[in-house]
Amino acid sequence: MPPTRTASRPRRTGSPAPSYAVERFSLDNGLRVVVSPDPSSPVVAVAVYYDVGMRSEPEGRTGFAHLFEHLMFQGSASLGKTEHFTYVQGSGGTLNGSTHVDYTNYYETLPSNAAEVALFLEADRMRSVALTQENLDNQVAVVQNEIRVNVHNRPYGGFPWLSMPPILYDSFANSHDGYGSFVDLESATLDDARSFFDRYYAPGNAVLTVVGDVTTEQVEEWVQRHFADIPARTTPKRPSFREKAITNERRAVVRDRLAPAPAVALAWRTTDPSDLGKYLPYVVLAEVLTDGDAARLQDRLLLRDRNVTSVGGYLGIMGDSYDARDPTPLIVEVHHPDETPVDTVVAAIDEEIARLADDGLRADELARTVARMTARYLRELDPVMGRAQQLSVFEQQRSRAELVNELPGLLEDVTAVAVQAAAATLRPDNRALLELRPEASS
């Protein structure tokens, strides 16, 4: 059935909830599979999420989770180097992978007649990725160039996603550079890669999701055919990465050789996202503060004080509000001209947050904020790949892919009181403040 607009829960103000099909099964080796058939276009999305990210890489091997993601594209038992790409693209599809703090994903969108090809390719590398010294050396060089183009040769490169964690967090897991130091990348060995694969790329540590022009029966047949004989392996228990609260403001300055003007980022540790009832008020709070010109900080800094260049805010160090595990921060980021002292910007932000904590939300503020969050969320779900990614991460982190349909209702359940209470936890004394200054200035 194509998705309809039937609400999956009682609605109060008519916020639209989708009702995508969610079906699931699992294999004896532990692989969990989610299928969401939708025949409205002849396309299919296939995504594999492994439950390992930057937080789990070993000390002395910063950047390894991401480097390993690159190695997963370098061939497997049945596929030579570059063949993974040529089979997907030569079927008319697109593909990529990405490494996050808590997961690493691999995904393809293809014409639906290539669905089985994509499943075969994912199974082949899950069963037996080919790891060679030549490919490792090559991909270390490629990743170093990725870091050059995105960080070293770019103004504001890595700000604040790479430069904030060491200020906000203490443990290696949470604070290290997830892109990796060049020394660590060059120190990576084939043995490191083999043991990382053995430990984290077990079928029981993955979720496979298929969305689009397929039937669940057909997907189950294909998945049995290609994945079932991958041997089960022990899956690692994810440790807690929680850290004890900050009690005194942490401040630091980072210099940027290429940036023409300063910037500042403020970060607070928020509540554990596994309890959505407690966490969603923070997601809504970030929007109340920074989503568009009707938001508190935009209104204050851009429309009234008019002394900054841009204002942004989000949950998650990589902006992945619904995709992160504990701990995850709320971040506010402001770019401002030299003439505006950073203390002026920070004082205005503190004042606005305090106002929200003291006086609460305005009459229509919550409803309109949630309306736009819902619209944006639905827009992300519309392409089959957007849907596959959300289904995967909800199944992996919360064992509940159905949250794709339930999230609009849960957002609507967030109360003004809860958002106000969340605002009250964003204080100067429990935050990290990172200034970026152009190298030339004082």
Added chain:
Amino acid sequence: MTAARAVPALGKPRTSRLPSVADTTLDNGLRVLAVRRPGVPLVELRLRIPFAGKGDDHVARAQLLGDTLLSGTDRRSASQIAVDLQSFGGQLHASNDADRLGISGSVLSSGFGGILDLLGELLTSASYPKDEVVAERDRLVQELAIHRSQASVIAREALLHRMYGEHPYGLELPSAQAVEDVKPSQLRALHAKRVVPAGSVLTVVGDVQPARAVAQVEKALAGWTATTKATRTPKLPKHAAGPALLIDRPGAVQTTIRMAGPAPARSSADYAAASLANMVFGGYFSSRWTANIREDKGYTYGGHSVFEHPPAGSRITVSVDVATDVTAPSMVETLYELGRIATVAVSQEELDQARRYAIGSLQLGTASQAGLASMISMLVGADLGVSYLRDFPTQLQAVTVDEVLAAAAAWMAPTRLSAVLVGDAAVVSDSLQTLIAVEKS
């Protein structure tokens, strides 16, 4: 090591249905295209208003006009507009390029009427309040400085200027000085003269009934009238490649390489062949160039070769950022691959693979509301109908190896491309000059 297994064969392809488009020209001259694409309860909007003009002052005013279009009307303040948009579950953005002012947005179906009324109000009575314009002007100056601190922007500006000189395509971003000189009265005058319905096109895609959507548009935008008609972009100057331009960026850890030249329009007889030649060369990840400089040699994170189709003339742009110490070797491989595609026939397998990719991409690109809206808006801007979605795959199917070679020779030979490099000149200049003629900025 596990034994190799056979990759399954592709199933039978299912073709996408051609979207059914309600295509209407309103009394005020605005063309409206509406397509029903249910899925999520949203509507996508794309409005294209031809806006080409010449010179720094025009670019500055056009840019600021877009940036302050939502800063107030005779009935609503900037804050009220922002609040209303949020209430509709909507967003609306104006953007400029050398040919047009674009206003694009999306909204919950329930807010479609509301966003249309707001759009009508903006088009007929945007007021460009002095305070807002002055604040936005200062902000734009800052943003331009940030933008121009990026090597990719430095390279693109130099390349476009080199290709097009004083033609509107030669200048995408205004100077800070021209921005500082803009007055609110000039924006109001520019709006009155150029933000006009005749020649403009509005595309609406989503959870709507097309006939009803057109009627809603007609009602909301009926008051948008003008006696002038939108103007088109002037003809391009003749292209001459010239020596490569090397722009010094002392201490840069990478060299930003960009090469570009004229390319066939989507409507040209050899466009399908040229687009496949480009794929095989460097237009997708499974290309020769990527296999060479990334997957074999590790010189770069990635190179891309793309066609862009501004209405006055298409171009091909070859882009790659490489580690400083392998700048000349990267250039060797790039010139080799361009030379090879232009002089030696591709294999049938390379062609078939690129062909399937090109056809598949079109299918994937139109499988969402936002993708379909942008595609239809793009097609109508290029004077192509939605039938292109059916006809272009047919053209791709027919392309032969010989046609690919002819198209590559015509458009992709390295001698036909202008080149700009941004990098540490002290390190890269000498070795580059052993390969190509280099001029320093």
